[in-house]
Amino acid sequence: MTSPGDTSSRGGRPRRAAVVGAGLIGGSIGLALRSRGWHVTGRDRDPDVAEAAKAAGAIDAVGEDPEAEITFVATPVGAVAEETRRVLAQPGRPKDAAVTDVGGVKGPVVAAVPDPHFVGGHPMAGSEQVGLRGADPELFAGATWVLTPTASTDAGAFARVQAVVGSLGAEVLSLSPVQHDALVAVVSHVPHLAAATLMNVADRRAEQHAALLRLAAGGFRDMTRVAAGQPGIWPDVCVENAPAIVAALDDLLQALGDIRRVVAAGDRAELLASLSQAALARRSLPARAVRPERLTEMRVPVPDRPGVLSEITTTAGDLGVNISDLEIAHSAEGQRGVLVLVVDAEAADTLAAALGRRGYRPTSRPLQ
Amino acid sequence: MTSPGDTSSRGGRPRRAAVVGAGLIGGSIGLALRSRGWHVTGRDRDPDVAEAAKAAGAIDAVGEDPEAEITFVATPVGAVAEETRRVLAQPGRPKDAAVTDVGGVKGPVVAAVPDPHFVGGHPMAGSEQVGLRGADPELFAGATWVLTPTASTDAGAFARVQAVVGSLGAEVLSLSPVQHDALVAVVSHVPHLAAATLMNVADRRAEQHAALLRLAAGGFRDMTRVAAGQPGIWPDVCVENAPAIVAALDDLLQALGDIRRVVAAGDRAELLASLSQAALARRSLPARAVRPERLTEMRVPVPDRPGVLSEITTTAGDLGVNISDLEIAHSAEGQRGVLVLVVDAEAADTLAAALGRRGYRPTSRPLQ
Numbered sequence: 079m080t081s082p083g084d085t086s087s088r089g090g091r092p093r094r095a096a097v098v099g100a101g102l103i104g105g106s107i108g109l110a111l112r113s114r115g116w117h118v119t120g121r122d123r124d125p126d127v128a129e130a131a132k133a134a135g136a137i138d139a140v141g142e143d144p145e146a147e148i149t150f151v152a153t154p155v156g157a158v159a160e161e162t163r164r165v166l167a168q169p170g171r172p173k174d175a176a177v178t179d180v181g182g183v184k185g186p187v188v189a190a191v192p193d194p195h196f197v198g199g200h201p202m203a204g205s206e207q208v209g210l211r212g213a214d215p216e217l218f219a220g221a222t223w224v225l226t227p228t229a230s231t232d233a234g235a236f237a238r239v240q241a242v243v244g245s246l247g248a249e250v251l252s253l254s255p256v257q258h259d260a261l262v263a264v265v266s267h268v269p270h271l272a273a274a275t276l277m278n279v280a281d282r283r284a285e286q287h288a289a290l291l292r293l294a295a296g297g298f299r300d301m302t303r304v305a306a307g308q309p310g311i312w313p314d315v316c317v318e319n320a321p322a323i324v325a326a327l328d329d330l331l332q333a334l335g336d337i338r339r340v341v342a343a344g345d346r347a348e349l350l351a352s353l354s355q356a357a358l359a360r361r362s363l364p365a366r367a368v369r370p371e372r373l374t375e376m377r378v379p380v381p382d383r384p385g386v387l388s389e390i391t392t393t394a395g396d397l398g399v400n401i402s403d404l405e406i407a408h409s410a411e412g413q414r415g416v417l418v419l420v421v422d423a424e425a426a427d428t429l430a431a432a433l434g435r436r437g438y439r440p441t442s443r444p445l446q
Numbered sequence: 447m448t449s450p451g452d453t454s455s456r457g458g459r460p461r462r463a464a465v466v467g468a469g470l471i472g473g474s475i476g477l478a479l480r481s482r483g484w485h486v487t488g489r490d491r492d493p494d495v496a497e498a499a500k501a502a503g504a505i506d507a508v509g510e511d512p513e514a515e516i517t518f519v520a521t522p523v524g525a526v527a528e529e530t531r532r533v534l535a536q537p538g539r540p541k542d543a544a545v546t547d548v549g550g551v552k553g554p555v556v557a558a559v560p561d562p563h564f565v566g567g568h569p570m571a572g573s574e575q576v577g578l579r580g581a582d583p584e585l586f587a588g589a590t591w592v593l594t595p596t597a598s599t600d601a602g603a604f605a606r607v608q609a610v611v612g613s614l615g616a617e618v619l620s621l622s623p624v625q626h627d628a629l630v631a632v633v634s635h636v637p638h639l640a641a642a643t644l645m646n647v648a649d650r651r652a653e654q655h656a657a658l659l660r661l662a663a664g665g666f667r668d669m670t671r672v673a674a675g676q677p678g679i680w681p682d683v684c685v686e687n688a689p690a691i692v693a694a695l696d697d698l699l700q701a702l703g704d705i706r707r708v709v710a711a712g713d714r715a716e717l718l719a720s721l722s723q724a725a726l727a728r729r730s731l732p733a734r735a736v737r738p739e740r741l742t743e744m745r746v747p748v749p750d751r752p753g754v755l756s757e758i759t760t761t762a763g764d765l766g767v768n769i770s771d772l773e774i775a776h777s778a779e780g781q782r783g784v785l786v787l788v789v790d791a792e793a794a795d796t797l798a799a800a801l802g803r804r805g806y807r808p809t810s811r812p813l814q
Contacts, residue, residue: 203663221663251657251660253657257657261655261658265648265659265661265662265663266663266665269665269666269670271702271709272640274720274725275698276640277727277728278723278724279632279697279698279701280632281724283629283632283697287766288764289619289629289763289765291633291730291732292619292732293570293592293633294633295571295633297634297638297641298633299731301668301672302724302728302731303665303668304668305727306728309721309724312717313714314714316709317712320709320710324709326647327702327706329651330643330702331699331702333646334640334643334699335699337639337695338696341684341691341692342692346684346685349684350678350681352642353681355649356645356649357673357674357675357677359649359652360645360670360674361674395657396657397656397657398655398659400660
């Protein structure tokens with residue numbers, strides 16, 4: 079029975095992790111792990127940043143750690159594949175060590191690094207802060223952390239990453255890389271581009287009318303706030319996720335064209351219907367993920383073959399069901415095993431039904 | 447010398463104001479005026495709301511006050527013209543009493559109510575709160591409050607409204623009604639429609655992918671926050687300001703189409719340029735209006751004819767210069783007078799030059 083969820087030290091020796099890239103996310107991971115007793119080694123392409131991370135208590139040591147059981151590659155999107163391959167190529171790594179990343183686009187990097195011990199990841203947490211100075215050990219508390227296993231992902235590596243990010247307070251949601259990229263295009267990339275575009279439209283008007291920006295009240299400020307963020311990270315993100323972004327922008331352009339026609343026609347009823355729908359949806363937006371009050375343990379007998387782990391976990395993810403805990407119980411014979419999932423009790427029936435349609439036979443029992 | 451800026455009581459009797467509509471804005475005006483010693487009479491189309499406003503201390507008495515020297519019509523946009531005419535038609539009103547409104551669209555109402563004692567207004571202040579419960583006497587502190595005088599606006603009525611809203615802590619910016627409507631389309635109406643549209647696009651995707659809304663992090667929440675507001679106020683606003691909104695939506699559609707092409711082409715340099723421009727503009731967005739540290743008094747000899755007041759004040763507004771104080775000093779002969787403006791010292795030279803180009807001969811002296 080694998081038990082990767084145990085975050086305490088083993089036999090008195092602290093568990094070992096490594097971080098590549100000591101910015102906002104990498105620094106926060108380091109702080110969070112160290113506060114939980116881990117030994118964290120880290121590096122950054124800027125040696126001064128790595129030293130600053132050590133001085134700030136985000137890492138114990140500067141450099142690489144071949145003994146790390148988990149490595150977080152927290153570089154800009156464009157550098158993830160190369161850095162991940164570098165970590166995987168380190169001599170002397172434990173056979174079951176896992177590597178994960180935190181990039182905002184998953185399809186290209188997962189395709190570029192088909193190693194079974196690399197699990198794509200994306201913590202949906204940020205801050206208006208930038209870089210190490212914004213690092214916060216509680217950044218991930220209650221945040222959704224997406225993992226993107228594929229058919230070749232090693233179940234043990236997945237379980238290890240799942241358990242460690244879960245121990246940082248995040249709720250794990252598994253999605254296929256393609257699904258992740260399509261969804262973040264809608265909720266992150268296109269909103270950012272729209273905010274920047276709106277800001278630029280207003281700014282061009284402001285060149286003629288100095289009064290304009292004096293009129294920019296709360297709503298405009300809210301809508302354009304993200305546009306003030308670091309522009310440098312976006313070209314890579316947009317290029318890597320171009321197909322999904324273009325598709326989502328086309329949706330937005332179509333919908334804005336529709337609302338333009340409604341305004342031009344003076345159609346009050348249609349305007350009210352559209353804005354009421356939006357208000358309802360916005361008010362229904364879930365707050366930051368909260369740990370469900372009641373949990374269900376679901377045991378799914380599975381054939382011991384590749385692809386099962388990703389199929390089951392992304393089936394849960396597609397339903398919006400986060401995985402609070404996950405273990406793989408191999409049978410003695412090795413041909414079959416049992417995947418043990420802990421999920422929100424309210425979602426258990428829906429998930430069981432969806433797994434049933436895929437030929438699995440899960441059993442459930444309430445926890446606590 | 448008119449001295450409408452004196453907000454203390456006159457000869458022991460409190461100054462009298464009236465409010466029509468006791469929602470967020472009307473209630474806040476009532477609270478702010480009463481805290482400054484005014485007697486405020488108010489009504490609402492819903493008698494229960496009027497009684498609640500009295501109970502909440504936002505008004506002294508329910509009803510109308512023919513003696514009010516200033517009346518704020520704080521109804522939804524579609525009702526402003528009718529309510530304003532009703533106030534102006536009250537028998538027994540003081541000859542120099544002023545009426546102003548707080549609607550978000552100014553062209554149609556100013557055209558519909560050509561009375562010289564009606565001065566269109568729009569406080570750029572809001573709250574996520576809705577209705578009387580959100581009323582706050584400090585809502586206008588540091589906010590920009592637009593006034594939209596026209597050629598027929600009575601200078602005394604303008605000066606009175608200017609002084610009273612200034613006494614509530616707002617910074618007065620004068621714009622022509624058309625200019626106001628074009629600018630709020632860009633910084634308020636289109637952002638609201640874009641937020642609602644983005645929310646609806648995401649919501650439609652969420653119907654297929656329950657995970658989507660779990661991924662909606664800070665940026666998406668910021669961008670769509672305004673869409674949660676009261677939808678009911680928007681159909682009137684959109685219909686009244688349709689031409690300016692359609693023009694601004696066309697600008698946004700054009701710019702979003704441009705950025706779509708840049709993403710599809712994978713043009714990193716152009717993406718970075720566009721996002722950097724937006725980041726710079728967003729970071730340069732002025733904070734809430736702050737009272738300038740140094741003020742200049744500008745005296746502008748003016749012919750005593752209609753249109754001079756609106757020309758001079760909207761020249762300042764077009765430059766983004768708010769008017770901290772304004773008085774009209776009539777000469778004894780009545781043919782000419784002097785308009786005394788108090789403006790930000792840093793903007794005084796620019797304003798003087800602009801007025802010079804229009805044939806005025808202002809003189810300036812620093813205050814304090």
